[in-house]
Amino acid sequence: MKRSTLFPMIVTVVICIAPLLVAAAKVGRAAPDFTATASNGKTFRLGDYRGKYVVLEWHNNGCPYVGKHYKSGNMQRLQKEWTGRNVVWFTILSSAPGEQGYVTASEENAYLAKMQAAPTAALLDPNGEIGHLYDAKTSPQMVVINPEDIVIYDGAIDDKPTTDLSDIAGATNYVSLALEQAMTGKQVGMPSTRPYGCSVKYSDSTH
Amino acid sequence: MTGSDSNRRISLALTFEGALLLCAAGAQGAEAPIPHGKLELVAESQWVTPGRGFSLGLHFQLEKGWHIYWLNPGDSGEPPRVTWHLPPGLTLGALEWPAPRRLGKSSIVDFGYEDAVTLIVPVHAESNLAAQPLASLGAEIKVLVCREVCIPGKTQLSLTLPIKSQPPPPDVRTREWFAAARKDLPRPAPQNWEFSVDDAKDSFVLAANLGAQITQATFFPVAEAQIDNSAPQVLLPRPSGFRLTLRKSDRLLKPIERLKGVVVLPGNRAYFIDAPVNKRDARNNKSNGGIQETQSSKEGPRK
Numbered sequence: 001m002k003r004s005t006l007f008p009m010i011v012t013v014v015i016c017i018a019p020l021l022v023a024a025a026k027v028g029r030a031a032p033d034f035t036a037t038a039s040n041g042k043t044f045r046l047g048d049y050r051g052k053y054v055v056l057e058w059h060n061n062g063c064p065y066v067g068k069h070y071k072s073g074n075m076q077r078l079q080k081e082w083t084g085r086n087v088v089w090f091t092i093l094s095s096a097p098g099e100q101g102y103v104t105a106s107e108e109n110a111y112l113a114k115m116q117a118a119p120t121a122a123l124l125d126p127n128g129e130i131g132h133l134y135d136a137k138t139s140p141q142m143v144v145i146n147p148e149d150i151v152i153y154d155g156a157i158d159d160k161p162t163t164d165l166s167d168i169a170g171a172t173n174y175v176s177l178a179l180e181q182a183m184t185g186k187q188v189g190m191p192s193t194r195p196y197g198c199s200v201k202y203s204d205s206t207h
Numbered sequence: 208m209t210g211s212d213s214n215r216r217i218s219l220a221l222t223f224e225g226a227l228l229l230c231a232a233g234a235q236g237a238e239a240p241i242p243h244g245k246l247e248l249v250a251e252s253q254w255v256t257p258g259r260g261f262s263l264g265l266h267f268q269l270e271k272g273w274h275i276y277w278l279n280p281g282d283s284g285e286p287p288r289v290t291w292h293l294p295p296g297l298t299l300g301a302l303e304w305p306a307p308r309r310l311g312k313s314s315i316v317d318f319g320y321e322d323a324v325t326l327i328v329p330v331h332a333e334s335n336l337a338a339q340p341l342a343s344l345g346a347e348i349k350v351l352v353c354r355e356v357c358i359p360g361k362t363q364l365s366l367t368l369p370i371k372s373q374p375p376p377p378d379v380r381t382r383e384w385f386a387a388a389r390k391d392l393p394r395p396a397p398q399n400w401e402f403s404v405d406d407a408k409d410s411f412v413l414a415a416n417l418g419a420q421i422t423q424a425t426f427f428p429v430a431e432a433q434i435d436n437s438a439p440q441v442l443l444p445r446p447s448g449f450r451l452t453l454r455k456s457d458r459l460l461k462p463i464e465r466l467k468g469v470v471v472l473p474g475n476r477a478y479f480i481d482a483p484v485n486k487r488d489a490r491n492n493k494s495n496g497g498i499q500e501t502q503s504s505k506e507g508p509r510k
Contacts (some may be wrong), residue, residue, distance in 0.1 A: 026457050064359050075486045100356045137282040137315050161285055163359040192458040194431040197314040199283035
């Protein structure tokens with residue numbers, strides 16, 4: 001639609017902002033670009049999805065907070081709903097080898113099949129590079145990036161920071177809220193929340 | 208794992224039997240396993256006296272290396288949550304949390320407790336409580352226990368206390384737990400102490416005027432997402448106190464009016480802080496970035 005006129009402007013803005021990015025992503029700023037290998041063997045680069053909304057989901061299959069959203073089917077439902085609405089959904093695995101949640105590509109593929117998960121791709125980040133780029137603290141931490149490549153949401157998946165499956169029904173889902181608001185031209189009401197969950201299991205050597 | 212579980216079951220059974228024997232004499236204790244530890248619901252005194260206050264305690268004992276969380280858990284985790292079931296005539300106060308520790312040294316820092324901790328709950332017994340011989344108190348507790356990994360636990364405990372009109376003696380067994388917890392409870396700062404907070408762009412600078420130089424202080428924010436939990440807290444000793452630089456959280460998108468939390472000074476002395484945040488004003492911004500100027504102006508004599 002308006003993208004053709006906006007695009008050169010966006011490129012300019014991104015080029016100007018990029019050198020200012022010290023490390024971590026921040027709401028309202030450009031999303032740091034990354035390239036990663038997915039469990040399906042394909043390579044994905046965030047920058048290739050400019051023009052689309054992108055969701056980043058930090059994942060650790062042993063974390064009870066992640067378990068809450070997968071055992072209930074909540075995460076899979078969100079993945080199906082939003083990828084069905086042309087949103088790109090990257091599940092990101094930043095656990096270091098030997099830490100909880102670290103999986104090989106084939107183990108992750110088996111998990112995705114078993115859980116009937118439906119992200120666009122599950123990105124393997126065993127060195128924690130994407131995790132640190134986005135200063136991801138927990139699983140399931142969630143980030144939403146708009147088509148202009150700006151981080152519009154960073155934080156918890158919803159407003160119930162518990163491991164209880166029964167809390168999902170009455171929860172306000174911040175990811176859906178941010179996407180709905182942004183897609184209807186509204187301001188994202190809650191752009192940043194505390195991302196509840198288990199700490200991301202980075203290797204100690206990276207610090 | 209299985210062995211320790213069955214041991215726990217046996218010790219639990221013994222506790223119940225022992226408690227039944229003790230029932231006529233005093234408090235009936237309750238303990239239950241939680242992941243990598245155990246939890247007891249205890250009373251500080253042997254019975255309830257109508258018209259008087261007393262304290263209940265949730266005493267957590269954890270295996271080495273495991274921890275639970277403070278009311279603000281920090282970057283990850285979740286504080287214990289309690290639902291109480293009390294008979295009419297007993298009124299609960301707010302849960303009292305001993306000062307926590309910083310847990311973790313990397314980019315993720317949490318606030319919590321290792322080894323053992325007692326969370327205290329003050330209870331008031333109304334003077335018309337005498338209608339029943341025993342008071343039965345129940346609690347449902349959800350607790351997240353973590354080391355590198357986290358395990359949620361859920362348990363129910365109940366405690367039966369006699370109701371007697373004479374003042375109760377302390378429970379000898381639990382006295383030390385309450386004493387240890389009280390020692391670590393944050394207290395109100397002395398009247399002549401002054402705390403102020405300056406908004407210094409990427410940081411808050413907490414200035415404390417306590418009448419003596421302080422070389423070590425750790426701040427724990429009550430609210431989430433105000434300060435960067437993992438950032439080192441930089442302390443500058445001052446002749447009359449200290450100045451502590453707290454990096455702001457990236458999640459703090461709006462200015463805050465007050466900074467609330469707990470500051471822990473040498474000797475594990477913990478104090479509540481609720482200080483107004485002085486906004487950076489145009490004058491200070493113009494002079495030299497605002498930081499030094501704003502700080503030094505706060506050191507001056509009071510108006």
